[in-house]
Amino acid sequence: MSQAYILTLSCPDRLGLVHAVSGFLLEHGANIEEAAQYNDHATGLFFMRVQFACGEHDTATLRARLQEFGQPLQMELKLHERDAPMRTVIMVSREGHCLNDLLFRVKSGLLPIQVAAIISNHRDFYQLAASYNIPFHHVPVTAATKAQAEARQYEIIQAEGAELVVLARYMQVLSDDLCKKLAGRAINIHHSFLPSFKGAKPYYQAHDRGVKLIGATAHYVTADLDEGPIIEQDVARADHTDTVEDLTARGRDTESLVLARAVKWHSEHRVLPNGHKTVVFR
Known part of the structure; x- marks a missing residue:
């Protein structure tokens, strides 16, 4: 059974961020269902929201691996279960x-x-x-x-x-x-x-x-x-x-x-x- 998630993040803008995020999700068996991003040229910040389904990992494990992934990129990450009211x-x-x-x-x-x-x-x-x-x-x-x-x-x-x-x-x-x-x-x-x-x-x-x-x-x-x-x-x-x-x-x-x-x-x-x-x- 796949679990649906929503990932939100912000960090200093740089080349390859969309590729890095999508690559991480691919490596962890995730299927991206919806994605949006925004580059704020005034502040130099990058923002992204990704909705995806993943069946390989439990939420705690996935959240921990996301934090490890985002730390070198100075990402502020939040992972949410999509269907939790x-x-x-x-x-x-x-x-x-x-x-x-x-x-x-x-x-x-x-x-x-x-x-x-x-x-x-x-x-x-x-x-x-x-x-x-x-x-x-x-x-x-x-x-x-x-x-x-x-x-x-x-x-x-x-x-x-x-x-x-x-x-x-x-x-x-x-x-x-x-x-x-x-x-x-x-x-x-x-x-x-x-x-x-x-x-x-x-x-x-x-x-x-x-x-x-x-x-x-x-x-x-x-x-x-x-x-x-x-x-x-x-x-x-x-x-x-x-x-x-x-x-x-x-x-x-x-x-x-x-x-x-x-x-x-x-x-x-x-x-x-x-x-x-x-x-x-x-």
Whole structure:
């Protein structure tokens, strides 16, 4: 029986890297099913994602041999079992459009993730979680209890073995400490009016200024608020006939779509970090 894998890597660019990787896989009885690569001339880095099937070795042995292969080439390598759903914890506050969309996509087999738990600072969506048979954790957050709340949230994330944390309109700013603990495995979604329209009621502000485009941004969480590496963005047009309610509804749809794409690409190991940016093999 062949095991399907996904290999992702990055390293300083040089001649023969594609040949070296494909040659290594051939030597180990692997059949390449999908491959993509990118040379960033600005940074001198090479990025690659390869999906392949291999029946000769167990995962631990193959991973060890890949590390030996990549070390002289200064490769940062990651090997994933393709069919293993990514264990995920979703965090949400009182706006449930992204949460509802993600749960439906998972149930429909459209997202390769396993939602292990939902964490919220409100109780609004405990019934929605129960309808999908997903554990719901109510962790209230105040200025006075923020440290204790985040400690509890991280405890849940670790206990569930979460590889991914999705902030599906979780309206609390994470501390620098929690951002560092979740580095590279936490995705946030927000409207794309920043930095023009900050604070409360951004769609009201946008409507007041007569914007013609509304959008959404999904990015990795970092200690720099809403400035992490961008994974996906999209826009929708607006015109003078749109009400605030029209803009808000269209914005929610765009947020849901953009977040779903970002989660899908991350869970399929299509997103590779590139400094303050990302390489996305769609």
